[in-house]
Amino acid sequence: MKNFYYYYRKYKSIFIYILCGMSALIAIIPLLLIFYHTISLGIAAINWDFFTQLPKPVGESGGGLANAIVGTLILVGLGCLLGLPVGIMTGIYLAEFGKNTFGNIVRFLVDVLNGLPSIVIGVVAYSLVVIPMKHFSAYAGGVALGLLMIPTITRTTEEILKTVPRSYREAALALGITQWKTTLFVVLRTALGGIVTGVMLSIARAAGETAPLLFTALNNRFWHTSLDQPIASLTVFIYNYGVSPFEDWIAQAWAGALVLIALILLLSLAMRFATRDKYSG
Amino acid sequence: MKKNLIFLAATFLFMQCSFAQLQLNGAGATFPYVLYSKWFDVYQKKTGIQFNYQSIGSGGGIKQVIEGTVDFGATDGPMNDTQLAEAKTKQGTDILHIPTVLGAVVVTYNLKENISDIKLSPEVLAKIFLGKITKWNDNAIVELNKDKVLPNKPIVVVHRSDGSGTTYIFVDYLCKVNEEWNTKVGKGTSVSWPVGLGGKGNEGVAGQIKQIDGAIGYVELAYAVKNKLNYASMKNKAGNFIKPSLESVTTAALNESKNMPSDFRVSITNADGKDSYPISGYTWLLVRKEFKDEKKGKALVEFLHWAVNDGENYAAELLYAPLPKKVSELCEKAIKTISYPGKK
């Protein structure tokens, strides 16, 4: 009887471990499928025109999404203009001076901002930027993306600054260097790799956002004429084209998705290599 | 890294200078989108002026005109008096409805058996959209289509999830022909649908129908034809089954043009006449009566003149019915009343 129980326990253990291995396999399946379909359906519409031409009107084949690719880059750039200074400086504040109630409040708010659905950010950006400016604009889209980027940048900056050994600061301070210089030129420099990781993560996230752009940046079939005008973005184009019934457009939506994934994949790979030695773990 | 990003941003800020051309932004109806994108493409090649038109739905077009976030709007369901008054207070100007073309809303469906040209009566159509008829081989449908074998398949209703003028024309028709619809659901650019799935835009609805076996929905004629969807013949007021076509729509418009009011806000659904297709309507551009920006005002007025004259020639090939001569003359007059700084 005892013997039976022993084998029961042993095989149960093995059985459960096999289940665990299978769940890892199951999780990989959708990833592979998504990659497979995006590549196989997207590659057909990828050509030189796709990267250099404007979209064609309905019913005419050809054309590309050049304006949308550039538009996404500009929107992310504008987002950085807001997200980088606010995120990094707040991160520094939290790490260096934030061991108080106000610091905790800010930390909490940053978490709330991080958990906020991106569509809500879009609503806010519409009310705060689009309505007063009387225009859908690249700025409004940039503000929405910037707000989305802040939490990731803030939290990584804070975390990374905390990992810089105290001895670095003490050494600098002992040399008579003022604290702000110590923070900027010693601590921040040491932590730069980690902060770049945070920035890249937030850029990757922002580049893939659609919901907050729907009613801020709107969309544009042409090149944008100025930043206070509507601007195209890859994600909104993928959405508009993806739900359309036109074969050409659907193919271009898949191609757009392929470009977007490639962009994000490259970013995360670059990030992995840039930071692999310094911060593994 | 930060430096690089700023450099990147600066490059793009610089790049955009080279694209500086007059660009007007418009948003609204998806119903005439196919034609408008053709018009704006042709007009850009002709004059260099760019019209960026986003088909976000008629409800959206009306709202953005009220808020003044676009230079012009487009809708297939006219603005009501409250909305016009709101626009007047917010924008300080009247809003004009300029009809551009006519379109038919067709009842389109997808049956794997490839049964074409199903006939429907107003009562049956209303019952399907009220959720009272749920199978394709329901007696009421079989009765109208004795020559066909209809499958025992559930009917999947697809409607618009966004505010839409196509919806407006469609439910305006259902209100006129079915009392229960009129009291229970009513009309508007978006309504509370008793049954069905929502798709965004004419594109979204056509896309859903194309995917689902047994689906029925309503889209603009051009979308149905372009996507090779089957569509139904409708029984009109005179009792004839009419297939939607440019002729049957223009006939409806002509038969109703005697009632055209001066602000063009008119419904021509369930039109008189034995050859009139019953679910059709005008689609309008919404423009300010007084422009503050000279360049934009001038460009838009010139475009409108072009549209109601030369532009009409592109309508038929894209399956929109051009305006009856009588109506386009009225339009010319209305366009002349638009003012902008520096105009004469």
Next chain:
Amino acid sequence: MNTNIQPQKLHSKNIGDFIFKNLTLFFAIFILIIIVLMVYEMYSSSAVSREKFGLSFLTQSVWDPVQEEYGALPFIYGTLVSSFLALLIALPLSIGIAIFLSEIAPRWLEKPLSFFIELLAGIPSIVYGLWGFFVMVPWLRENVQPFLIENFGNIPLFTGAPYGVGMLAAGIILSIMILPIISSISRDVLKTVPRAQKEAALALGSTRWQATKIALSYSRSGIIGAIILGLGRAFGETMAVTMVIGNRPTISASLLEPAYTMASVIANEFTEATSEMYLSALIEIALVLFVIALIINSFARLLVWSVTKHSDVQGKM
């Protein structure tokens, strides 16, 4: 916590330090202001709807722009059910993956596998939507749902027609999206369990699974935290869900029926809300989403706090 010398005190007279500190403070305050502004904006813009409907906004199920009657219940229901359905699918898988990665997999397998799973988190939601709409939904409609209706059609959960789009599709796509979050946090938490714990159990004659069970109970609160964060993501997900859920404000027991979520209704109807009441109702939904995010984060924080207070676990949250 263990800083006993506050460096800035040594240099408090330095003007550069003063400016620097206040500059960083300024940006921290900026975040506070943004959030306050957001709440104020949403609160004041939703006034019309809040006054007319009061709390019944949350309990009414009619959403009728023609009669100007707005109730958010179908959207709240859709959001909750799709998210919990996602959790139901993702949780066992995630825990399995976490155990596999932290306890079983050799290092050469663990690294690339973790990378793959993190890649899942990096795919934009619009791509999930596109894939869901064109690949998964047709598959559900042609294979899975007819099977479910055939065999389990008498259970209310699986009645109706095989639309493809609907609650089930939304739940599945969401489960793929929250899986990486839950599994990677759970893995990290499991890894923080001291080796001695497991080794002690093994020494007493436990099987490896029994030792793992002890590790699991040890990291319970960390895993709950991961679940909460996953739920938070599912609640707010917009594009992918909008494309596969069917966009219909009804409450139905069947998972095959179309539904609607709070985030999707905003995405679909925000630009077209023509009347003030309509717009106000949509913004109130945004406000509800904000409050949910607030509650979720407070809860997560409370959890971390209670864990660090009552034990020495340095939870990796």
